[in-house]
Structure formats: C-alpha cells, structure tokens
Amino acid sequence: MADTTYTVRVARFDPERDAAPHYDSYPVPIQEGWSILNVLTYIYEELDPTVAFYGPCRIGKCVACHVKVNGKTRLACTELASPQEMTLDPMTQRGLIRDFVIDRSRVHEPEE
Secondary structure (H helix, E strand, C coil), X not given: CCCCEEEEEEEECCCCCCCCCEEEEEEEECCCCCXXXXXXXXXXXXXXXXXXXXXXXXXXXXCCCEEEECCEEEECCCCECCCCCEEEEECCCCCEEECCEECHHHCCCCCC
16 A cells, blocks of 8 residues: 655656756655665656666666665665655766666766
C-alpha cells in the first residue's frame, strides 16, 4: 500500500533538446522498502518514459547506478527511498550523456 505522495525533483538533461540541465518534479507514492531505483522506475513507467537511468544489476554489484540523493552519492539500487521530498542528481556532470546516463570512461578524469 502506498504511503503519502512525495515530490521527487529529478535532474534532467537531453543534449538534443536542452541547453542546460534542469529539474522536473514528479509526485511519487513512495512505498515502504522502495529503493531509489524503484522511484526512478516508477517515474519512468507511470509518469515520464523519457527519464534515462541505469539499473542493470539491481543488487549493488556493478555500481553503474550511482546517483546523488539530496547531495549524497548513493547506489540507486540499494539506497532506500526516504519518505520525504527528494532531489536526485547524476553522479557527475562530466561525461553526462542524458539524465543519469554518463560516459563511464570519463568518470575518473581530473576535474576541469
């Protein structure tokens, strides 16, 4: 059963449409035990199928789903969603391809 609906601010960037990253807000009925990946999947499946993110292993082994949750770097597949409003950002702006999809080969480059 769904808890209260919370606002989730999601960083968005599509270089084909956007001049710069921005935020979209989504109402999400966060359920007990949901991970951040569940939240992103809900947004994708129920509200906005244009949100791009990683979720390949779902068990914290591949570490491809790093996101920032309220400014703290977390694995989306293992971090439980808190029953509060949240802001989700990509792990880095460097090598950002779209939304939460980054060029993994550029992750360890020095800051510009």
